[in-house]
Amino acid sequence: MSEFVRVCGRAELPQVGHAKEFSAGGKALCLANVNGTVCATDNECPHHGGPLGEGYVEDGKIVCPWHSWAFDPITGEASHFPQAKVQVYEITLRNEDVYVKV
Numbered sequence: 001m002s003e004f005v006r007v008c009g010r011a012e013l014p015q016v017g018h019a020k021e022f023s024a025g026g027k028a029l030c031l032a033n034v035n036g037t038v039c040a041t042d043n044e045c046p047h048h049g050g051p052l053g054e055g056y057v058e059d060g061k062i063v064c065p066w067h068s069w070a071f072d073p074i075t076g077e078a079s080h081f082p083q084a085k086v087q088v089y090e091i092t093l094r095n096e097d098v099y100v101k102v
Contacts (some may be wrong), residue, residue, distance in 0.1 A: 004092060004099040007031065013038055013098060019062055021053030025102035029053070029089065032062045032073055039073035040089040040100045047084065 005025040014020040019032040021043055028043035030052035041062060043053045050066030057063065061070035061079055070079040071086050078084040090101040 002101050004090075004101050007040075007098045007100050010093065010096050010098060017057045019053050019055050019057060021051060024100050027102050029100060029102075030055075030062060030086075031091075031098070031100075032057050034060055034062070034073050037073075038091055038093075038098070040091045041071065041073060041076060042087045044086070045069055045071075046078070046086060052086065 007022045007024040014033045016033045016036055019030050022029045022031055030041050030043040032039050034057050043051055045052055045064040047067055047069045050064040052062055052064055055063045055065040062073055063070045076085040076088040092099050
């Protein structure tokens, strides 16, 4: 059963165009600010395990810093290989806290 788990405070969120690593509910997560919308995905790239939270956002996609695989933050699909996906998590803001459903 999934539940919302606190990840961080709003002040800790990445700036527009950036990604950041977090941990919640025993999972390593990537929170990315895509054009002002914060998205949550698994932190591990399915290509070679690169840390997505150390990557960046370009053209509305989260880009892995190791080999530049780009992922849609809504569907989790890789741009050039849709069969490769990262898990996408529902995110909600409550007052000054950020929660992800894990």
